[in-house]
Amino acid sequence: MPRRRRRTGPPHVAFIIETSMAYGREILHGTVQYVRENGPWTVFFEPRSMQDPAPPWLEHWDGDGIITTLYPQFSELIRRTGIPTIDLDDQEPRSGLPSVQSDQAAIGATAAAHLMERGFTRFGFFGYPQFEWSRLRLEAFRRAVAAAGFACEEYEPAHAVSWGHQMPAWEAEIERVSRWIAGLPKPLGLMACNDFRGVQALDACRRADVAVPEEVAVIGVDDEILACELAQPSLSSVIPDCRRIGYEAARLLDGVLAGKPPPPRSVHIPPRGIAVRQSSDVTAIPDPIVADAMRFIREHACRGIRLDDVVEHAGISRSSLHRRFRASTGRTIHDAISGMRLDRVKHLLIETELPLHAVSDRAGFAHVEYLAAVFRKATGATPGAFRRAHREADARSPSLRPRPGGRGGE
Structure with a gap:
């Protein structure tokens, strides 16, 4: 069908994007940044989940453009409107519409x-x-x-x-x-x-x-x-890189509204990197006894366990466990316990407002003074300075900057 014409003025665009998950919300952040930099647009937006039916207003909506992550649910309805649409959905990549997707x-x-x-x-x-x-x-x-x-x-x-x-x-x-x-x-x-x-x-x-x-x-x-x-x-x-997906989608729609032909193929956006958390923050351990000992340490290090507790759990002699542990991990059992506790301290300093005595208790340190000494030896900073440095870095970080770590997040 021929597209309905609107009155002159800023483009009126609908963002029909699911907001129940971070993927869609991050895409919205990217579209918003493009509009701030290149607008003005007037935008219609409402919270949505992946299961919501087609918006009842869409069939008769008097708009200029649509950006949507939910194309398969109401594809025929969108086609009938004749409104230029950018498809961001990864589940049905052959809609025939201009599209931007994760690589x-x-x-x-x-x-x-x-x-x-x-x-x-x-x-x-x-x-x-x-x-x-x-x-x-x-x-x-x-x-x-x-x-x-x-x-x-x-x-x-x-x-x-x-x-x-x-x-x-x-x-x-x-x-x-x-x-x-x-x-x-x-x-x-x-x-x-x-x-x-x-x-x-x-x-x-x-x-x-x-x-x-x-x-x-x-x-x-x-x-x-x-x-x-x-x-x-x-x-x-x-x-x-959802924010970039949203940004590129808005730029693509802006070009279509200006009469530019869309690219012949989908635009594929590579990921930013990896957010490394506990589930993969390890070196592969082929020795099952050492792997089980590491699990015990990970689950109990912040409860004040000692080396003897790990040996008792492993069920072999102390010397044998020491030898196998160092061969598999390159570290001592004591180093592993201390490392788990320090990781917990860093997480609590960055993610919470807990005072130092509460951090010490939750990380398995008997005394705040001992925690401060161990932390400074390991990081070169006091716990307070470490917390302030991370807060200041977060305050300086623009919204589209990759998260701290290697390869944009690792």
Whole structure:
């Protein structure tokens, strides 16, 4: 149908983007930045989930352009409006509309590189086979590990999920996933197609009594921070560059509205890097006794355990555990306990307002003075100076700057 014409003035654009997950919210931040820099636009926006039906106002909406992540749900309705639309959906990449999407191949390759850098030589993939974005991530992950001479096992779900990723019966499925993970050779590097699949993988590992990350290191995709931080252990994740996706989508629509032809192919945006958390922050440990000892240390270091507690848990002599521990990790047992406690201190200093005595108690240090001495020796700074430096760095960081760490987040 011919597109309806509007009165003159700033472009009137609808952002029909799901806001129930960080992926969509970050895209919105990118579109907002473009509008601030290149507007004015008048924008219509309302909160949405992936399951919401088509907006009732859309069929008769008098607008100039649409940017949407939810194209498959109401594709025919959008086509009937005749309104220029930018498709940001990763689940149906062949809409024929101008589109901007995450580079799925780069995401899979980035996850593979992260796990291989940590010494893993056995790999698995836990995804949604019916979704093309998951299949593309698997293909790239598998190519990357194959190029290094390794193989990748894929989990085959018993049930398909809905378009919004809901499992029909997770409790029934998890027993199957647990058996699959338990039967794979260890240590294993496991990529989940997204963070919610990653949280499910961690749940399955717990039920299979498999240590994460010592026996299975898990990495997801999307950096859904709430899900990743609430996971136990916290979940590492590939960080898609959603703000750039939103920014490029707005720029593409602006060009279309100005009469410029859209690019002949989808624009693919590579990820920013990796947010490394506990689920993959490890070097592969082939010795099962040492892997179990590391799990014990990770779970109990901040409860004041000592070396003798680790030896008792391992069930072998102190000298034998020392020898095997150093051979597998390059560190002593004491170093591992201290390192876990210091990591907890850093997290609490950066993420909370707890006073130092509370930080000391939660990290397993008997005295604040001892914590301060150990922390200064390890970092070169007092706990207070460390906290202030991170707060000042956060205050200076522009919204589109990659998160601290290597490769835009690692």
